[in-house]
Amino acid sequence: MSIIINPEKCKGCGLCTDVCPGSLIAQKDHGTAYIKYPKDCWGCASCIKECHFGAIALYLGADIGGMGSQMTVSATEDTLTWNIQKRDGTKDQIIINKKESNKY
Ligand code: SF4
Ligand code: SF4
Incomplete structure (x- = not known):
């Protein structure tokens, strides 16, 4: 499991590294983020939720x-809206109501 960081969308804010x-x-020196140890990523999605520029995707x-x-x-x-971009070009969405998700 790993993430993918789009260098063209990354603004170098550093929130994902933190x-x-x-x-x-x-x-990198100019701030662009990259995944240094992709095999160690367990897909917690913290970095994805933290990036305000949509530069990070979870690779399924x-x-x-x-x-x-x-x-x-x-x-x-x-709400949290998970957007899934499939390889065939189709898209899916999973919308989670944050208040409801804490009920269980
Ligand atoms: S949080 Fe997003 S914009 Fe900021 S450094 Fe990471 S990938 Fe780049
Ligand atoms: S924050 Fe979570 S999803 Fe992002 S690289 Fe680290 S382990 Fe992987």
């Missing part, structure tokens, strides 16, 4: 039964 519990993300590879789709997230005060 939040990763495994210190797996580093930054064969190791977790995925087909190479990429998943990004956008947030409002009440």
Whole structure:
């Protein structure tokens, strides 16, 4: 499991490097983030939720039964919307109401 960082969207803010519990993300001299230890990523999604520029996607590879789709997230005060971009060009969305998700 791993993330993918789009260098064209990355603004170099460093939030993902700060939040990763495994210190797996580093930054190049000009600030662009990259995943330094992709094999060690356990997909906690903290970095994805922290990036305000949509630069990080979770790669849904064969190791977790995925087909190479990429998943990004956008947030409002009440919802998390997981956007799944499939390799065939189709898209899916999973919308989670944050207040409801804490009920269980
Ligand atoms: S949080 Fe996003 S914009 Fe900021 S350094 Fe990481 S990938 Fe780049
Ligand atoms: S998904 Fe979690 S473990 Fe993987 S790079 Fe992001 S913060 Fe680190």
